[in-house]
Amino acid sequence: MRLSKLFGKTQREIPAEADTASHRLLIRAGMIHQLAAGVYSYLPLAWRVLKNIEAIIRDEMDKAGGQELSMPVLQPVELWQKTGRDASFGKGLFSLSDRRERQLVLGPTHEEVITDLVSRNAQSYRDLPLLLYQIQTKFRDEPRPRGGLIRVREFTMKDLYSFDTDKEGLDQSYKKMLNAYRNIFTRCGLPTMLVEADSGAIGGKESHEFMVIAESGEDEIIHCDSCKYEANAEKAESMKGRVDSGQPLPLEKVKTPGSYTIEEVSNFLKVPQSQTLKAVFYIADGELVFITIRGDLEVNEIKLKNILHCSELRIASEAEVIESGIIAGSASPVGLSGIKVIADDSITTGTNFVAGANKADTHLRNINYPRDFKIDLIANIALARAGEGCPRCNGKLLSTHGIEVGHVFKLGTFVSEKLGALYTDASGISRSIVMGCYGIGLGRLMAAVIEHSHDDKGIIWPPSIAPYQVYLCPLYLENPEVRTAAEKLYTELEAQGLEVLLDDRGESPGVKFNDADLLGIPIRVTISPRTLEKGSVEVKWRGEKKSKLVLLKEAAGRLKELIKR
RNA sequence: CGGGGUGUGGCGCAGCCUGGUUAGCGCGCAGCGUUUGGGACGCUGAGGUCGGAGGUUCAAAUCCUCUCACCCCGACCA
Known part of the structure; x- marks a missing residue:
């Protein structure tokens, strides 16, 4: 891709409304544009990142045995009334009516729809377990969207639902998903913390969240300084300590x-x-x-x-x-x-x-x-706080902030009971299907990656999800040798299957370098009269200070190797 | 919803308090020239219903009323 043709411009000035790093950088890099509160357009660069994230998620879901499908965003409200979750979601449900005054909602999640679907297609224990997922737009009328892509009202989510015959089956599905999630976040270059969580409006019993430690995170995480206890503050428990004040005295x-x-x-x-x-x-x-x-x-x-x-x-x-x-x-x-x-x-x-x-x-x-x-x-209805005792050991509780990038729930039979999703077990008895659900917000994940990986110059994309792999940066394009070498290398790299962004603008070196840093493409390749004198190009990783010279004629091959790594 | 704040060319802002000619500045954009290894400079130019409605006034970006949108802090979640 030629930068001169790329839709979306970088901005020098910091947008006034943005105060989290990812929000600022996404706007400055020309990756997103806000249309309304919590509603964004994704420009080509952002879209490429999202597609990369999506591919990783899809790969891991498929490896875990998931089957992809697609369900409607538009859903009859009656389905939500059956589970009673129209009330628990309350105003968070975007609702509308059709020309016949039928009440519809825009799906904030798909437990109802998928359970209804499964109930009609899986009747026997032989049909289970099932792992079904989709990657699709969700709508939630959040009371307060914030932080750019951290919290929005329309967003792409990967939602997987597991269907098992019993608790043990659910435990296994749950484990598979935990494992797949760990792989996904690792592949996206994101260190996460698995914390115990409240299940909120989704319902269900056991629940965990994948958190990325970040100053700008909305969630408070309570964790122990000596054992593995980690929980969302919403859910966290603590030792309250005894207050020793003797034998009961008269009022x-x-x-x-x-x-x-x-x-x-x-x-x-x-x-x-x-x-x-x-x-x-x-x-x-x-x-x-x-x-x-x-x-x-x-x-x-x-x-x-x-x-x-x-x-x-x-x-x-x-x-x-x-x-x-x-x-x-x-x-x-x-x-x-x-x-x-x-x-x-x-x-x-x-x-x-x-x-x-x-x-x-x-x-x-x-x-x-x-x-x-x-x-x-x-x-126990008390808020656990840092400084109190750990409920699991003798340690002290600490507190940090995090961004919730993934959430998994053991739903149990709550939804299947309400919707009559039954299966027949081996002895011919009808039972409720045991469910789990598992979500990842893609845009939030992208934002979390930026929160975690950036510097004062811009984004530092992990190669796995970067919008392009190489930023080809010729200086003094009016110099015919530079132009020829750049065009040739560009063609060669693309022929190798590398994703290259060619900065073919007539800008000064400073502008080009700054934009390269802002966009955060993993490898920057500079070509100038100076490097050409040595028959070379300069190769630099975005996250590193030092660059090194690589012979021009070897450049395509060497870069291919670097990217593979 | 409660509290705080902001709406002025694509972006960042000034002007408003104390109404008064063609509404400024920086960035960006277009053209020309000189430059250029970490956000160059000069000249020229295009681009604005001053969020919207109503009102006060000879006169409103500026004062008043209503309204809408957006941001930040709290109750919700991927």
Whole structure:
């Protein structure tokens, strides 16, 4: 390809709206263009990278036994109503109606469609296991697209679904996919961390995410400094530690004028925050719930949502709290009735807690569970934080940020039950198919590669996914020898099957070198009167400082070898 | 949805507070010339409904009202 003809121009200036590295570089390299919030065009360079990523993914999926197919983006909403996931996706579902006022959605994922499809085509245990996948555009009306391609509303995703007869089969499919995913990310030059994850709106039980460590990552990863424990903060657990405060003492009322927050109460009564109980109020699908948790901890809303099995969860407004007769600032589970009370299991880690008295400016000392109050549900709903103890060993938890590039779920039979996807086992009994699902976002993967591999000059593409392999960079093109040598080498390299970008522009060396660095093509080959004097060209890897001279007549062969490596 | 911010040629911005001739600057783009091993220079030129609607005024990019879009911080996910 001749650079002068390539659609898409490099930009010198940094686009104002971009503040993550990949976003800036993708725009500056002329690879993407934003049409609307979270909606992008991919220009030829980006498209080539995506195609390369796609080829790697396809290869690994096929090797793992996957069969590629293609399903509709346009889906009847009824299918989503059957699984109830129209509610769990909520406003994230792009929906529209056709001319007959039929409600349709644009597929954000394809569990429903594929399960419906499989249920009609696989009836016997002999038809299983199955691994089916597609690489296709997904639509999700994200509340807030961000970071360029990191989070968008229309994106290409590889989604594979596994169908097995039982849990053991699912475990095997899951393992195959974990392995394939590791291969994919490695081949894309991306180091990843496999973390335990929450399954969110997709549903299901066990779930893992592949994370790329990056400052700009949206996810917080909690991991142990001494064992292998790694989890998304949404899911992470921690040792809460015991609060040793002796034998239960009798309840005692204390006046606490002006003290409302945990900090104020703890200062006023001179007790550590871990010796208090915090009250937090949420509205779960319209119903007010009372949450109590040790004062030094925070509620993990994801965990809370999961145990409440609700689709919408938000902090209650002050008005809503007051309306339900609770004294904000002095709220307490003690003596409360008519409201659902959920407690974090941290309330059992100590004795003689301080909490509100449900009476203005008054708190209670020496509250003990279960002596003094009842709750509807006790569970681990606390946010794990760096510095706390590892739940698996004696280590300390650390925190980093990451970009989620892949997510795998053990779905189980949730979807197949709802959609009646059954198979007949060897003894003739009808059973639900056991499912798993596995996704990779291609654009996000491309962005993550850039986040991981760039410098202040530009992108550094791993050769496996680079849009071109060689940046052929002749200087002083008006010099006939340079021009002839460049054209000849260009032809030879292309004949060798190499992907070459020829910078045939009449730009100055500085401009050409800077663009070469920005575009991040793995190998730069410079031809100038200076190199030709020695019958040579200059070869330089994008990621390295030094270059070396290669004889012009050997150049094509040598480059072919380099690329192979 | 809550909070913060921005909309002015393809890109980055100034002008707005304190209304007043042809709306500027840099990059980029086109032409010519001189240059050029890490983003050269000169000359010439093209390109703008000042996000949109309404209003105030003799006069609006500038003031007022409404509205739309986009970005950033939080609740969602590949």
